[in-house]
Amino acid sequence: MASPSISLYLILLTLLSTANFCFPRSNLNRPIPLNSPNTDVHDLLPKYGLPRGLLPDNVKSYTLSNDGAFEIELYDTCYIKFDRLVYYEKTVKGKISRGKVSDVSGIQAKKGFFWVSISGIIAHPEKNKIEFKVGFLSEELSAQQFEVVRSCDKNSLLPYNPLLQSI
Numbered sequence: 001m002a003s004p005s006i007s008l009y010l011i012l013l014t015l016l017s018t019a020n021f022c023f024p025r026s027n028l029n030r031p032i033p034l035n036s037p038n039t040d041v042h043d044l045l046p047k048y049g050l051p052r053g054l055l056p057d058n059v060k061s062y063t064l065s066n067d068g069a070f071e072i073e074l075y076d077t078c079y080i081k082f083d084r085l086v087y088y089e090k091t092v093k094g095k096i097s098r099g100k101v102s103d104v105s106g107i108q109a110k111k112g113f114f115w116v117s118i119s120g121i122i123a124h125p126e127k128n129k130i131e132f133k134v135g136f137l138s139e140e141l142s143a144q145q146f147e148v149v150r151s152c153d154k155n156s157l158l159p160y161n162p163l164l165q166s167i
Contacts, residue, residue, distance in 0.1 A: 073091055
């Protein structure tokens with residue numbers, strides 16, 4: 001049986017290998033404004049060189065401090081099916097800077113039978129890739145997969161599970 005860290009790495013690798021995203025290059029040297037009451041968090045992500053679809057559509061509120069530390073509150077927990085199933089807790093935290101998010105908590109990806117916690121996200125615009133970190137392991141996925149903000153599902157059986165067809 002594979003160790004949990006290897007399984008986590010494989011989950012992230014699969015998740016990252018399916019995303020293609022066109023990164024905005026013209027805004028990379030501009031200062032980044034802090035959030036205002038009218039700024040949608042999805043619109044803020046590209047200002048940091050990250051795709052809008054890294055977060056689900058059910059964002060209730062967020063805070064962003066001067067040092068980049070953020071806390072995002074979702075209306076409810078959320079599952080989204082990218083190449084792999086991803087779970088968002090009701091609160092997602094981390095620290096955002098140009099092209100990356102560190103100290104991530106509240107996001108997990110499923111690999112086989114295991115759920116692995118995402119600890120960091122790094123954009124590689126020159127390769128149109130997003131790198132997901134799980135501890136010391138990482139996997140790059142095509143950024144295109146994260147271009148569009150996706151809707152949540154409340155359960156993990158997305159969208160069809162043939163094993164449950166006979167139930």
